[in-house]
Amino acid sequence: MRLDSKTAEKFAKAIIWSAALLVIAVLLAVIIYILAKGVPEISWDFLSQIPRSMGRSGGISSTIIGTLLVTLVAVAVATPFGIGTAFYLTEYTREGKITRVIRFSAESLAGIPSIVYGLFGFIFFVIYLKLGWSILSGGLTLAIMILPTIIRTTEEAILAVPYMYREVGFSLGGTRWQTITRAVFPSALPGIANGIILSIGRCVAETAAVILTAGSALQMPESLFSPARTMAVHFYILAREGISMENAFGTAALLIILIFIINVVFNMLVNRFVAKGR
Amino acid sequence: MKNMKEKLSGRIFLAVALSTLSALAVITVFIFIKGLPIIGKVGVLDFVFGMKWAPSEGAFGIFPMIVGSVAVTLGAVIIGVPVALCCSVFLAEFAPVWMRNLFRPAIQLLAGIPSVVYGFWGVIFIVPFIRDYLGGPGLSILAGSVILAIMILPTIISISEVSILALPRYYKEGALALGLTHWQTIRSLLVPAAKSGIVAAVILGIGRAIGETMAVIMVLGNAVALPESILDPVRTLTTNIGIEMGYASGEHQEALFATGVVLFIIIMILNATAQYIVRRKRAR
Numbered sequence: 205m206r207l208d209s210k211t212a213e214k215f216a217k218a219i220i221w222s223a224a225l226l227v228i229a230v231l232l233a234v235i236i237y238i239l240a241k242g243v244p245e246i247s248w249d250f251l252s253q254i255p256r257s258m259g260r261s262g263g264i265s266s267t268i269i270g271t272l273l274v275t276l277v278a279v280a281v282a283t284p285f286g287i288g289t290a291f292y293l294t295e296y297t298r299e300g301k302i303t304r305v306i307r308f309s310a311e312s313l314a315g316i317p318s319i320v321y322g323l324f325g326f327i328f329f330v331i332y333l334k335l336g337w338s339i340l341s342g343g344l345t346l347a348i349m350i351l352p353t354i355i356r357t358t359e360e361a362i363l364a365v366p367y368m369y370r371e372v373g374f375s376l377g378g379t380r381w382q383t384i385t386r387a388v389f390p391s392a393l394p395g396i397a398n399g400i401i402l403s404i405g406r407c408v409a410e411t412a413a414v415i416l417t418a419g420s421a422l423q424m425p426e427s428l429f430s431p432a433r434t435m436a437v438h439f440y441i442l443a444r445e446g447i448s449m450e451n452a453f454g455t456a457a458l459l460i461i462l463i464f465i466i467n468v469v470f471n472m473l474v475n476r477f478v479a480k481g482r
Numbered sequence: 483m484k485n486m487k488e489k490l491s492g493r494i495f496l497a498v499a500l501s502t503l504s505a506l507a508v509i510t511v512f513i514f515i516k517g518l519p520i521i522g523k524v525g526v527l528d529f530v531f532g533m534k535w536a537p538s539e540g541a542f543g544i545f546p547m548i549v550g551s552v553a554v555t556l557g558a559v560i561i562g563v564p565v566a567l568c569c570s571v572f573l574a575e576f577a578p579v580w581m582r583n584l585f586r587p588a589i590q591l592l593a594g595i596p597s598v599v600y601g602f603w604g605v606i607f608i609v610p611f612i613r614d615y616l617g618g619p620g621l622s623i624l625a626g627s628v629i630l631a632i633m634i635l636p637t638i639i640s641i642s643e644v645s646i647l648a649l650p651r652y653y654k655e656g657a658l659a660l661g662l663t664h665w666q667t668i669r670s671l672l673v674p675a676a677k678s679g680i681v682a683a684v685i686l687g688i689g690r691a692i693g694e695t696m697a698v699i700m701v702l703g704n705a706v707a708l709p710e711s712i713l714d715p716v717r718t719l720t721t722n723i724g725i726e727m728g729y730a731s732g733e734h735q736e737a738l739f740a741t742g743v744v745l746f747i748i749i750m751i752l753n754a755t756a757q758y759i760v761r762r763k764r765a766r
Binding site for chain 1: 487488491492494495496498499500501502503505506508509512513516564565568569571572573576577585587588589590591592594595596597598599600602603605606607632635639663664665666668669686689692693694695696699700720723724727728738739742745746749750752753754756757
C-alpha cells in the first residue's frame, strides 16, 4: 500500500516530533531524577568537610579541590598549545601537507577513547615520567584530551574575524605577529573562551582517564604531586561499590549543577559573540 | 630585526602546532610498546579469537569482549541513529525558532552530563525494567545499548543537523516549486544530499559508543562469555580495561594494554573513515 503524499507528510511529521520530544523527555528524566534525589543532600557540611570512612559519611571537599586542581592543570597546559596550533593553522600557513598532518592528528586525538587516554597517562606520566598517581599526571593526561576541542573552537573563532582586520593591520605596517596579537586575537577572544569553558566541562565530567592517572585518594591534596580523587571518580566509586547512595546522589547533583552552569556561561558567551559579530 | 622576529614567531607557532602530532605519536608508541609483547607471546590469532580470559592462569583471549563491544555498539546504533536523524531533521526543518533555541542548549547539556551519571541512571531505571519485563538479569547488552544510544545522540544530531543546514537553499526551493511536499523534499532530496555528513556523524557516534567505558561498566554485567541473546550480560574491550586496571600487574596489565591496542586500532580505522568521507565531500 502506498500512502498518499498528504498522509505520509502527517505521519512523518508525527514521528519526527515524537522523536524530538522523546530526547527532551530522556534528558529531563535523567536531570530531574538526579537533582530530586541529590539536591537535598547538599549542605554546607557536605561541601566543606572531608569524606570520612571511604565516603560513607562526611562531605566531599577534597574531591571538589581535586576536580578543581586537575581541571586547572589541564586547561593551563592545553590552552597555549591549542591556541598556538589554531593560529598556526589559520594565520601562518596555507593549507598543505603540514596542516593536513596537524588536522589529522587533532581529529584522531579527539576520537581516542578516554580509557585509552587513561592507559597512556598511566604508563607515560605515572610510570615512565615517575609522576605517580597525582594531580599533575591527571591534569596532563586531560590536557591532551581537551587539546582538539580548544584547537577547533579557537580556529572557528579566528575564522569568524573579518578579513578586513588583517588588511588594516598589515596596511598600517604591522607585522603578522603584531596584526595577530593586536587585531585578530582580541576579537577572537570570546570564541576562544568558549572552547576553554567547553573543555572545563569535559574535565569535570571525565572519569576513566582520571581514575587511572590521578588515582582515587580521599585525603586533601597537598601539592600538584599528591594523588587526588575528582568528583566524577568519587561518584563512580560510591555508586558502583554501593558505599553511600545519599552521598553518591549529592555528588551527582553537584556535578550536574556544575555542568549546567558551565553550559549557561558558554551559551551567554556565544550569544554575545554572535551579537557582536553582526 | 622585525623580519627575524617574524620568522621566529612562525617557527614557534609551527613547533606548537606539531604538539598534536607528537602527542598522537607518543600515545601510539607507548600503548603499543606496552601491549604488543603479550600479543606476540600469546599469538595474534589466539589473542583476538581466544575464548578464554583467565589472567591468573595466563589465558588471554578477548574474542568475547570484541563480540560484546560490537553487539552493544550495534544495539546503540539501531536505537540511537533513527532517533538522532529524526531530531536533526526536526531541528533543521520543522522546529519553530523558539524551540530550536531551547533544543540546542539541551543537546549540549545532554553531551555534558558525565557518563557515570548515565550509567547510574541506567542501573536504577533501565536495568530493573529489562529484568522485570523482558527477563534475564537486567544487566545486559540491551541495557548498555540504551544508555549508549542516549550518549551518542548529541554527536549524531549536531553533525547531521549542520550538514542538512549546509545545503544550498535552492535545493529546497526548487523541490518545493516543483510541487513536492515538505516531507518528500526532506526524504528524497535533503537527506540524500546530506548523506555523507550524516554517515560521518554516525561513524563518529559509533566511535564514541565503542570507546565509552564508565557508563557501560555499570549496566553490562561484565561477564566474559559469548552472549546468546541481547538480554545476556557481556564485557566489552573498554570495560575489560576499566574493571581490571585497578589491580592488574605484570602480564595481566600488559594484556589490558593489548586490549587497548585492539581498541585503538578499531577507533583509528573508524576515525580515518569518517575523516575521509568528510574530506571527499569537501573536495567535491
